[in-house]
């Protein structure tokens with residue numbers, strides 16, 4: 339059966355890049371995904387960083403059934419009751435500062451498009467400052483503000499995108515400075531360049547609170563505060579892309595909460611739907627009033643769908659009831675400790691970093707040179723998979739080879755121990 343379907347996959351599917359696995363998959367539950375031969379894998383990527391409350395949590399299954407009893411979908415102009423309930427829950431319990439009005443769509447890429455539209459319309463500008471190595475989505479506007487490597491071959495991106503070097507404590511770009519000094523010095527230069535090049539039409543500064551796909555980099559808090567000031571000084575809006583960082587992944591409710599910096603616009607996606615497509619963009623009442631006066635639109639087939647909202651409400655309830663934000667801190671500390679033990683045994687582990695249960699392990703040829711160990715990373719990731727552990731390695735030629743380790747927040751210490759054991763054995767096999 340699985341061999342026949344594997345052949346059919348070759349015949350009938352468009353290949354879409356990224357890391358693809360040799361097997362086909364059938365079921366997922368909690369931290370475990372199962373392939374079509376019945377082999378189980380510990381999922382230390384939470385699917386595509388979405389399954390933060392564990393795969394197929396009963397509360398999500400119930401929410402889907404509940405939507406089935408009520409409605410999956412309406413005409414886009416009909417606001418479902420459950421959408422209002424979710425927006426209110428977000429504003430009252432989760433969103434930072436005075437962010438309180440939210441629109442619901444389906445994916446993180448769409449959320450980036452919404453945020454950019456909001457900022458451009460609000461400011462009458464179009465210029466956007468972003469961090470190098472960031473990922474904000476695959477659609478036209480979103481890929482224009484994301485890392486260049488993933489939009490090669492698709493024409494020229496819109497003008498007006500300016501890049502700030504991303505803070506990187508392990509590779510700080512500026513010799514002789516500490517992490518914070520280097521981050522602020524780079525920002526200072528980037529802003530000076532922007533001010534010289536700008537047509538005076540600044541719209542937004544857009545950042546991930548933790549630069550995840552770019553190698554799990556946590557900026558120094560002073561850098562995030564400086565971004566807030568840079569946006570204010572220029573009449574631009576500050577946008578946080580919290581696709582991954584919102585709702586407990588990093589051990590706080592949001593990245594904004596961790597850094598104690600309130601953006602003007604916040605996007606949420608992966609972690610809100612818990613594995614189903616749901617995304618949201620929140621802003622302040624004051625900004626929303628202006629946008630509405632200017633006839634802001636983002637009208638799609640699935641804007642405000644009740645199915646997603648029913649699921650989003652259930653996900654937030656589980657995170658609150660199971661105290662997963664605190665659990666992310668506890669389990670994150672445990673996992674980090676275990677990874678640091680591995681680092682002591684393996685010279686090739688150059689750095690262990692991250693927040694909560696969003697951790698990065700950087701592989702190097704040796705600690706002195708810090709040269710990226712790309713082949714070792716690819717080989718060891720494949721060996722982990724053979725031994726029953728699904729891991730994601732971020733390989734960027736100029737940015738090193740980094741495992742992003744992010745199991746569901748419901749992960750147990752036993753599962754962590756098993757995963758670290760597999761990682762250890764796989765590294766030893768690869769190095770032998």
Ligand code: PMP
Pocket residue numbers: 444445446447448450473474475476546550551579580581582607608
């Ligand atoms: N922003 C961030 C920070 C992301 O990690 C991603 C997905 N990798 C996106 C946006 C895009 O989300 P989606 O793939 O759901 O369109």
